[in-house]
Amino acid sequence: MFVSSGQELKAICESRNIKIWQYTVESEMKRGYDEKTIFEQMKKNLEIMKISSNHGMENEVISVSGLIGGDAVKISDYSKSGLSLCGDFITKAMARALSCSEVNAAMGKIVAAPTAGSCGILPAAIISAGEKLNKSDESLVQALFTASGVGILIAQNASISGAEGGCQAECGSAAAMAAAAVVEMMGGSVGMALDAASIVIKNVLGLVCDPIAGLVEIPCAKRNIAGTVLSLTTADLVMSGVKSKIPFDDAVSAMNKVGKEMSCSLKETAMGGLAATPTGECLKKSALKLHKNSRI
Template structure:
């Protein structure tokens, strides 16, 4: 059995524990999970492999065929991006197009009542799979490497969950897609050989870049603009990982950025926290789409 590790209650504590024990974020999460759940490393990896398989399927299904939501508000965009990828005409490059296609695929599978992993929420389910799978493909990583990346993302998620929120209804979309992107960025930094501090710097930068992002789902459904925010979050995570690996540091530590995100989220009016009473949900087009879905006035 592995030696016991202290429970990290902040990003600062997490970095300290990892540095003192010469371990990665993923190893921290693995050891904590083994101890908390009293399971073996092998069983833990087998369970996370099942999670990875569900993520991979969700990130693939709507790229291979057109998948539409039950409401009809979204669908077919993951397939469009995949076809565009084949054209070789991308301005931003194959990596970015692939990540966006994967993120949209998971979002469309979710909205069609398909099977996804809520990571950390169903509304942000496309970001972590898209980022880790895309980075894994481009970096030539094995499934074991991807599983470790998922554990690394969960280490960051533990800190977010303990000190803030993942809920759009409480903190806006910065808490949903923002948290997913922060977790994903940190995981990719570890995949690329970065330190725990560098991973948390990446998370901090993501939070700063989405600070104040509202949650305004059209018709109250997790579809518009949610799916496209998943694609945007995936790109943010990948770009931020490159920023950090180039040596860029966050002047605002992770804990401070997280605290600011939470305070800003709680300060948002109720109309901008998943109630569909503000933002794009109440624009002319947004209201017309609601009427189309529900047939109300």
């Protein structure tokens, strides 16, 4: 049984001098899986993440609806130009995030981490940070277990579903998971990792889920970019010594309450937000028309 709060997780990890990823692996082993099998499965997930985060940077991937596509290549090319204000590290991470979203929208294989709509954030953050820090695949796999542990806590105490809690629960959770994982990858403590997750949640609190035409493409793909950048910058923020004034558990609790108070029109129904704008309605019609014609 996994612990039910960040406070409990921190206490256990600190008392045993272990990381979140180690506790997460141990919890999986208690369910009857051996350590080798657990690591092999997560390594498979990592390989899929690598492919999906790179494919769109090298190929113009167009979604089935035609709503999105080809932008990951543009960002990737721009990252090599030397013109970016943010530098090649952040822009390449942005390209990776968008690549995953484009592959997903084109019916390619991705890892839902924690959902398909937020599939680009964790891969982009983990792989980019690993590349920057010269980390091995083993370290990346460990980071994914850290992210999983944080994701479990969010799922237990709030939601990772846009239909239940808005995009704060999808892209927000993914970014929180990624930030915590990157902090541990950088040598930060369990407390620091949870601080990073808390800061991310605070910064996305109230983010609505308003997919145009009900498809996780617009604005979802670009929110994956935003979530990736937020996770990486927050990791640096925490590693500099900045702490979250609001504990992780309180942040998750607040996200849960905000999600419940949010209107149904703002929770993946495509009835509010950007989906209900004049442009959103036009894009919906064009996407549905293309889908209808493709089935003839």
